[in-house]
Amino acid sequence: MAAALPRPLIDPFGRRIDYLRVSVTDRCDFRCTYCMPEAMTFLPRSEVLSLEEIDRLASAFVARGTRKLRLTGGEPLVRRGVVDLVRSLSRHLGNGLDELTMTTNGSQLARFAGDLAAAGVRRINVSLDTLGAATFARITRWGRLPQVLDGIAAAKAAGLHVKINMVALKGINDDAIDAMLRWTGAHGHDLVLIETMPLGTVDGERIDRYLPLSAVRRDLERRWTLAPLGDTTGGPARYVRVVETGQRLGFITPLTENFCDGCNRVRLTATGRLYLCLGQDDAVDFRDALRAGIDDAGLDALIDRALLAKPRGHDFVIARKRAPAVARHMSLTGG
Ligand code: SAM
Ligand code: SF4
Numbered sequence: 001m002a003a004a005l006p007r008p009l010i011d012p013f014g015r016r017i018d019y020l021r022v023s024v025t026d027r028c029d030f031r032c033t034y035c036m037p038e039a040m041t042f043l044p045r046s047e048v049l050s051l052e053e054i055d056r057l058a059s060a061f062v063a064r065g066t067r068k069l070r071l072t073g074g075e076p077l078v079r080r081g082v083v084d085l086v087r088s089l090s091r092h093l094g095n096g097l098d099e100l101t102m103t104t105n106g107s108q109l110a111r112f113a114g115d116l117a118a119a120g121v122r123r124i125n126v127s128l129d130t131l132g133a134a135t136f137a138r139i140t141r142w143g144r145l146p147q148v149l150d151g152i153a154a155a156k157a158a159g160l161h162v163k164i165n166m167v168a169l170k171g172i173n174d175d176a177i178d179a180m181l182r183w184t185g186a187h188g189h190d191l192v193l194i195e196t197m198p199l200g201t202v203d204g205e206r207i208d209r210y211l212p213l214s215a216v217r218r219d220l221e222r223r224w225t226l227a228p229l230g231d232t233t234g235g236p237a238r239y240v241r242v243v244e245t246g247q248r249l250g251f252i253t254p255l256t257e258n259f260c261d262g263c264n265r266v267r268l269t270a271t272g273r274l275y276l277c278l279g280q281d282d283a284v285d286f287r288d289a290l291r292a293g294i295d296d297a298g299l300d301a302l303i304d305r306a307l308l309a310k311p312r313g314h315d316f317v318i319a320r321k322r323a324p325a326v327a328r329h330m331s332l333t334g335g
Helices: 051-063 082-092 109-118 133-140 145-157 174-187 213-220 287-291 296-307
Strands: 019-023 068-072 099-104 123-127 161-168 190-195 226-228 238-242 248-252 265-268 273-275 283-285
Touching (some): 019 051, 051 287, 068 082, 082 099, 109 145, 283 287
Parallel strands (some): 068 099, 099 123, 123 161, 161 190, 190 248
Antiparallel strands (some): 238 248
């Protein structure tokens, strides 16, 4: 008899939710200016889910039709044992799960790229906002560019497909986008440009660095031929092909262009709260239930209940003298 198909997760707006992002730690070895303050306070370890708890929760989502899992953070590769988690979750690949992937700052990739590839990871996103060493140090505060470039090279050598995430920052890296396009094109990496989002307080004003990607795109079109591509990922990025290099270029524009209608994802924080939207506070706690010994049927019912809270969309606004739209940092919820 054929195995029963999983009951899909459908939210109140009829969207099928088949993508789970998991923040495996809120900690990080960088302090990117747009992400967190330099003196960031991290959570006590007891509040963070164990790797076994993450495995159980992620597996419960796979049993409910999740086809894509992304591990993120904080910096996922600074969490001890994360490769064991990847190996363990890879048992679902081909058994409901289509893709197991990661977003990383690349600092530890030289060490772990081979392990990730061996565990079944095929594609990773690496955050890299500039190819200039001084600007890189200015943005990440604690990062070193050569280490990240070595990590990206190791990922490529291990056969991982690399997508570079670049947050566009006015007056900081807006003059570095052409160089990034050429470099990613020459190395066969895709590039995704991201607008800075108002998540958590940082040192200084985010609005001073906010760069609308609509303007960036218009500017790029003066020098590059951008051929629109159909939306194939179901994600928030809108893709074009750069005719001169052949690579895909994506734009994530939460502020200039809302992408919520096609939303297919939910996010699990390092503390076991399921956020139904990156830009809203609706969340359901799973940690207490797990630690109280909830059985599989109870967990399944809790997932159904959580989905009912998924909002239609975010309402990010970048404005001066206004608290961030969402108080928690991206590093907790997982970008
Ligand atoms: N540490 C890993 C990294 O940097 O790739 C994974 C976590 S990080 C929070 C995930 C992504 O979120 C990165 O590409 C980062 O540039 C982006 N990010 C962080 N804070 C952001 C913000 N306020 N607005 C837009 N993107 C942000
Ligand atoms: Fe760390 Fe990633 Fe945030 Fe930078 S963006 S501070 S690398 S979590």
